[in-house]
Amino acid sequence: MAELHIALEVNGEQREADVEPRTLLVSMLREDLELTGTHVGCDTSQCGACTVLVDGHAVKSCTMLAVQAEHTAVTTIEGLGQPGSLHPLQQAFWDKHGLQCGFCTPGMIMAAADLMAHNPEPTDTEIRHAIAGNICRCTGYHNIVAAVREAASVMREGAAAPATNA
Amino acid sequence: MIPAAFDYTRATSVEEALGILASDEGAKLIAGGQSLLPLMKLRLAQPARLVDIGRLPELRGVSKLDDGRLSVGALTTYAELMDSPAVHLAVIRDVVPAIADVQVRNRGTIGGAVAHADPAADLPAALLALDAELVIQSSSGTRSVKADGFFQGPFATGLAHDEILAAVILPAPRGDAGSAYASIQQRASGYPIAGVAAVVFVGAGGLVEGAGIGVTGVSDHPYRAHEVEDALVGTTGTADAVAAAAALVVGDREVSADIHAGREYRAAMAVVHARRAIEAALARAR
Structure with a gap:
């Protein structure tokens, strides 16, 4: 399946990735953008370990396609605070x-x-x-x-x- | 879990989405994806193409029609519905928080819930009780149908492959109306074992002049319990009258059974929650 090139804002930075249509947002965050703070727990939309903000709203990133996040602003745990200046x-x-x-x-x-x-x-x-x-x-x-x-x-x-x- | 591979098209207009549906048997619409994606990850659904209608502005928003009714665009999320004038309908205030959780309500859409037609989805019960109308678009035009009769089986509706559910029309709030939703949830999933929505119109002397009863989780599709409505109308909604009407909520329908609730228990819970929903609706109308 051909990959799609998508751009989005992650934790205030413009990021790009090549993803298959079936790539889940959480997979792109963890594997392509190496933001492993977002966890995969149940992988069935129940446990909420994968929760991130998309355009300010909490969503389960295991139940959203990466392509659906194109041109949105995503905030992960890494975007909230830093060591030494915690949120x-x-x-x-x-x-x-x-x-x-x-x-x-x-x-x-x-x-x-x-x-x-x-x-x-x-x-x-x-x-x-x-x-x-x-x-x-x-x-x-x-x-x-x-x-x-x-x-x-x-x-x-x-x-x-x-x-x-x- | 990773869905089976598929082609992806983000539609830029309803017309484009309708065109793809008409020409591609394997195409399936996706909006919030909160029901479809879990099924695809389990590979219970393997559409060859997803047509993403999630960004079509013409399917967004809640607006008041000239006759006072509310047109709820199919892409309205549960969270947006709770931020809209639809909350003047008490049953909407009851039912939406009962659905899934914050994250799912932020993504899941009203149109998606209706078109997906899970036999235990909460929302259809409220739409049936409210006598909501569904606006359906296809390349040959627009048609409206009642929610009553739209749900035909598990994940089966009156929507044809080449049609898009565009909006849900909710009635205007009425001073003589009361409504409520009562359900018993399966604790882990949050899905109702039995859920009943009730709308009543109460006139002078406490006479029940009209009623709408929607039921979900009980049978293989959400249904409107006309028998309960008929039994309630013309009474003054006494405890006995409500109990007698609620007892008719299952009738001769085939009741679902699973590991969480057998037929007898589920049917009993349907009666209990029919009574609770009707009593709460009456209290709000009085």
């Missing part, structure tokens, strides 16, 4: 022990990022609904919810009092 969600997952094995963490964080974008002050119930499409099999959801709650609080403070010496 508040990454920092909060660390501080609140929101992970043990870490396999589900990138997907959890990207799903939470979608929630934060339209609900800066989520209740615990809203947080639980927001991550209903993400399965954790070791940490347990309690600390994950606590981490998202903490991150929301930090992000609200950040929005209310922007750093003056930035």
